[in-house]
Amino acid sequence: MESFEEIVCTCALNRIFGFAPKIGTGLISCFGSASEVFRASRRTLEEILGRNSRYIDMIGPEAVRSAEAEMKELSRSGISFACRFGQGYPPLLKECPDAPAGLYIRSVTPPQELWTPSRSIAVIGTRDISPYGKEWCTKTVSALASAQEKPLIVSGLALGTDICAHKTALESGLPTIGVMATGPETVYPFRHRDFAERLWRTPGCALISDYPPGTAPLALHFLRRNRIIAGICDTTVLIESKIKGGGMMTSRLAFSYSRDVYALPGRIDDIRSQGCNRLIREKVAEPLTSVEDLLDSLGLNSRVTARKICTRDILKLHFGDMLSQDMLNDLESVLNVIRSEKGITVEETAAAAGVDYGRAAHLTGLLETEGLICIDLLQRCFPEVKIFG
Numbered sequence: 001m002e003s004f005e006e007i008v009c010t011c012a013l014n015r016i017f018g019f020a021p022k023i024g025t026g027l028i029s030c031f032g033s034a035s036e037v038f039r040a041s042r043r044t045l046e047e048i049l050g051r052n053s054r055y056i057d058m059i060g061p062e063a064v065r066s067a068e069a070e071m072k073e074l075s076r077s078g079i080s081f082a083c084r085f086g087q088g089y090p091p092l093l094k095e096c097p098d099a100p101a102g103l104y105i106r107s108v109t110p111p112q113e114l115w116t117p118s119r120s121i122a123v124i125g126t127r128d129i130s131p132y133g134k135e136w137c138t139k140t141v142s143a144l145a146s147a148q149e150k151p152l153i154v155s156g157l158a159l160g161t162d163i164c165a166h167k168t169a170l171e172s173g174l175p176t177i178g179v180m181a182t183g184p185e186t187v188y189p190f191r192h193r194d195f196a197e198r199l200w201r202t203p204g205c206a207l208i209s210d211y212p213p214g215t216a217p218l219a220l221h222f223l224r225r226n227r228i229i230a231g232i233c234d235t236t237v238l239i240e241s242k243i244k245g246g247g248m249m250t251s252r253l254a255f256s257y258s259r260d261v262y263a264l265p266g267r268i269d270d271i272r273s274q275g276c277n278r279l280i281r282e283k284v285a286e287p288l289t290s291v292e293d294l295l296d297s298l299g300l301n302s303r304v305t306a307r308k309i310c311t312r313d314i315l316k317l318h319f320g321d322m323l324s325q326d327m328l329n330d331l332e333s334v335l336n337v338i339r340s341e342k343g344i345t346v347e348e349t350a351a352a353a354g355v356d357y358g359r360a361a362h363l364t365g366l367l368e369t370e371g372l373i374c375i376d377l378l379q380r381c382f383p384e385v386k387i388f389g
Helices: 004-016 021-031 034-039 042-049 061-075 131-145 161-171 190-200 219-232 246-256 274-281 291-298 311-319 325-340 346-353 357-369
Strands: 079-083 102-106 120-124 152-155 176-179 206-209 235-238 260-263 373-375 380-383
Touching: 004 021, 004 034, 004 061, 004 079, 004 102, 021 034, 021 042, 034 061, 061 079, 120 131, 120 161, 120 219, 120 246, 131 161, 131 291, 152 161, 152 219, 161 176, 161 190, 161 311, 176 190, 176 219, 190 206, 206 219, 219 246, 235 246, 235 274, 246 260, 246 274, 260 274, 260 291, 311 325, 325 346, 325 357, 325 380, 346 357, 357 373
Parallel strands: 120 152, 120 235, 152 176, 176 206, 235 260
Antiparallel strands: 079 102, 102 206, 373 380
């Protein structure tokens, strides 16, 4: 296990060479450790980096002091730092030439235990996801949960495809990792903050970033983030994408790393499918034509069967600790009624669940807002097919 000094020095180099990771990791390899880089003389660094390198003045005691203070502060928030040449770093990412010197990891699980699943699969796509894309994103992740060997689901915690993949993974009992384009203490978009906390507090799940604390969600940072998603996984599945988009970049990066890439084909006149169709045409990606074929191709020994999903667990995943015990009990009763009597009205639900109409209307409204049920114009309630089958 690497020493605290080595972790601190690696963190310092990661901050210095964040946008030039090859130089930072190259220095560590050259000197044998990150700490030795900071012991090197200026003359030695000039011989390696060049006399006019802007990095030379950054490699000094102040960088180490800042990193040490940062590490002590982050440890209080459950955030650790995994070094590329140490334990807890994603094994597949180590194979990538542009992998960062280290990663910030927020999880209740020790970093070295996060990478135990035999497969890690990135499920990515546009923020402007269509109903077609959402349906197939949910179907794909749910099917992966039915495999004998449970894979790790990786995405970017963004709107649309990413959050759909993360939520479906948690609801299906799969570990999931959110790769962020901000510092490890910041969640973007802000509306995903509560879900992100539930994610990193779930065993086997984590939030990770190679950006230091205080990093804002700038467009440039998302491009750098995409290589982490591609590098962590042996398979990337692109659900929907325009011709230009982060999903396209991530898929091409995965292909350049010699990883498997799949894309969901769509209508040729649908702008959200044009990127996927292009990757398939260019033979960068294999077409995703059925979840059964995907599982067979990945060697996950599919056993796609209907799973009984625990209503209470689903509610806890969606609402976290925000509910009182009475509210949780009533929501569970109402949702169980709707699951067993599809098309039941709100009024009938109230009678069957043993609550008054006003409370039933409030509870069904909450369930609809969370996407767990849908209510038609006749006030009939239906469980969300993408979640409950």
